[in-house]
Amino acid sequence: MKNDIGIFGLGVMGKSIALNISNHEYSISVYNREPELTKNFEDISSSKKVTCCYDIEQFVDSLEIPRKILLMVTAGEAVDKVIDTLIPYLSKGDIILDGGNSYFKDTIRRYDYLKNKGIDYLGVGISGGEQGALNGPSIMPSGDKLIYDKVKSVLEDIAAKADDGQPCCNYVGESGSGHYVKMVHNGIEYADIQIICEAYSFMKDGLKLTTEEIQKTFSDWNKGKLQSYLIKITSEILTKKDEFTDNYLIDMILDKAEQKGTGKWTAIEGFDLGTPIPTIVSAVEARYLSSKKDERMKASKILSMESIPQDYNKEEVLNALENAIYTAKICCYAQGFELLKDAAMLYHWNLDFGKIAMVWREGCIIRANFLNEIKEAFDSENDNNLILTKKFYGKIIQYYPDMRETLIKMIECGIYMPAFASALQYLDGYRAEITSANLLQAQRDYFGAHTYQRTDRQGTFHTIWE
Numbered sequence: 276m277k278n279d280i281g282i283f284g285l286g287v288m289g290k291s292i293a294l295n296i297s298n299h300e301y302s303i304s305v306y307n308r309e310p311e312l313t314k315n316f317e318d319i320s321s322s323k324k325v326t327c328c329y330d331i332e333q334f335v336d337s338l339e340i341p342r343k344i345l346l347m348v349t350a351g352e353a354v355d356k357v358i359d360t361l362i363p364y365l366s367k368g369d370i371i372l373d374g375g376n377s378y379f380k381d382t383i384r385r386y387d388y389l390k391n392k393g394i395d396y397l398g399v400g401i402s403g404g405e406q407g408a409l410n411g412p413s414i415m416p417s418g419d420k421l422i423y424d425k426v427k428s429v430l431e432d433i434a435a436k437a438d439d440g441q442p443c444c445n446y447v448g449e450s451g452s453g454h455y456v457k458m459v460h461n462g463i464e465y466a467d468i469q470i471i472c473e474a475y476s477f478m479k480d481g482l483k484l485t486t487e488e489i490q491k492t493f494s495d496w497n498k499g500k501l502q503s504y505l506i507k508i509t510s511e512i513l514t515k516k517d518e519f520t521d522n523y524l525i526d527m528i529l530d531k532a533e534q535k536g537t538g539k540w541t542a543i544e545g546f547d548l549g550t551p552i553p554t555i556v557s558a559v560e561a562r563y564l565s566s567k568k569d570e571r572m573k574a575s576k577i578l579s580m581e582s583i584p585q586d587y588n589k590e591e592v593l594n595a596l597e598n599a600i601y602t603a604k605i606c607c608y609a610q611g612f613e614l615l616k617d618a619a620m621l622y623h624w625n626l627d628f629g630k631i632a633m634v635w636r637e638g639c640i641i642r643a644n645f646l647n648e649i650k651e652a653f654d655s656e657n658d659n660n661l662i663l664t665k666k667f668y669g670k671i672i673q674y675y676p677d678m679r680e681t682l683i684k685m686i687e688c689g690i691y692m693p694a695f696a697s698a699l700q701y702l703d704g705y706r707a708e709i710t711s712a713n714l715l716q717a718q719r720d721y722f723g724a725h726t727y728q729r730t731d732r733q734g735t736f737h738t739i740w741e
């Protein structure tokens with residue numbers, strides 16, 4: 276008897292996905308470059324439907340034809356190496372699925388490379404971290420639809436299920452689009468995380484709340500319109516005590532953020548496509564700034580400034596902050612979907628934003644209650660900016676003043692809040708009928724004869740300014 280599917284790579288994600296698949300009654304074969312992880316997997320997987328392989332040929336031979344092999348390895352060069360290791364053992368019609376955070380242009384290249392060899396390739400964006408992978412991730416598959424149909428049942432079975440029972444797995448589109456959607460998911464993840472961190476900073480350093488008070492605030496917010504995985508884990512993180520000191524663990528963690536690159540790719544795509552995604556860009560930049568800890572320490576002494584002492588009504592400020600976070604979150608998602616809209620045009624993908632929102636409703640890191648509303652918004656207005664949809668523009672108008680008031684207070688307290696500021700500026704800029712770009716165009720024409728268009732007649736104009 277041959278096995279249904281093979282999993283190559285038994286790191287954090289591969290191990291959990293493999294267990295998830297085998298828990299769904301599929302027979303699996305697993306392989307890892309370092310045999311130690313395969314041995315560990317053998318120890319934890321009691322199921323008889325698991326074949327642990329220590330040899331690539333044995334791994335490939337153990338699979339039902341056409342073979343289906345899910346790669347869960349580090350994105351980048353490793354994926355190419357693994358593909359080249361597998362090729363000599365594969366047959367025409369076999370299917371490789373890449374479940375890592377691969378760069379979408381690499382996925383398109385690998386698809387073409389393997390197509391020439393008669394091997395099918397699906398780029399499968401997966402989100403949910405270790406627990407999601409084990410209990411039900413959000414899955415964003417792409418490639419040939421006919422090939423997807425051959426693996427659809429296993430992907431849908433292992434995916435998270437939304438409240439309506441629908442699997443959080445939907446075919447996204449042509450090659451590369453699934454990894455693109457996953458990349459944008461991560462861009463939104465960066466922005467969402469940054470907004471929460473800035474709110475935390477304001478509560479701690481501006482409002483001088485205790486960790487317990489901040490924890491309770493996040494916990495309360497998670498019962499309302501901000502209900503989401505990231506707000507929930509934030510409230511849980513703030514309960515954790517340090518094992519070495521009497522402090523909360525959060526106060527012992529160095530404030531230097533790391534990143535693996537998906538947020539940066541999203542920001543670069545925004546620049547390349549000319550799509551304004553300032554909150555996502557600001558979140559990437561905030562990570563870079565945070566990592567310059569030594570310089571910040573030095574600057575904090577040289578540029579030391581007193582913040583303006585305030586006597587805020589904390590309850591009112593926290594209510595406004597909740598509305599400000601909600602509005603900023605909508606802006607993050609709106610920016611992500613605007614990038615997807617421009618990418619669909621440029622790369623000729625037929626993206627259904629309602630279906631994408633549906634896939635993000637459960638399982639992934641940005642899962643949130645309001646994704647149900649985002650789904651409904653796009654179901655009826657697929658081409659609209661989220662902030663202009665009937666579902667959301669009223670909320671933005673309602674919460675706009677609270678957002679503005681909150682930002683004023685953050686400025687008074689000297690809080691670093693690039694994500695909040697960029698979200699408000701996104702709204703102010705997007706709704707501006709007239710901007711200052713008329714002056715900008717005049718300056719360009721002045722120094723470089725770059726020409727400009729007029730408001731009252733067609734054509735291109737140049738003025739001798741001096």
Ligand SMILES: NC(=O)C1=CN([C@@H]2O[C@H](COP(=O)(O)OP(=O)(O)OC[C@H]3O[C@@H](n4cnc5c(N)ncnc54)[C@H](OP(=O)(O)O)[C@@H]3O)[C@@H](O)[C@H]2O)C=CC1
Pocket residue numbers: 283284285286287288289307308309312347348349350352353356357374375376377401402403404405
């Ligand atoms: N961790 C997370 O929360 C999430 C991760 N992802 C993505 O999933 C993928 C896997 O991540 P994760 O499980 O966290 O990573 P880990 O670091 O835990 O595991 C990496 C895996 O890749 C294998 N690998 C690395 N280089 C090679 C190579 N040259 N040849 C063969 N195998 C190699 C490792 O094998 P070995 O043991 O031999 O080194 C190991 O099995 C990545 O693309 C990641 O971005 C996606 C969503 C969430």
Ligand SMILES: O=C(CO)[C@H](O)[C@H](O)COP(=O)(O)O
Pocket residue numbers: 376401402403404461464533534535536537538640
């Ligand atoms: O893909 C993920 C979740 O969806 C990973 O958790 C993500 O890679 C984390 O990114 P970074 O290390 O850059 O913060």
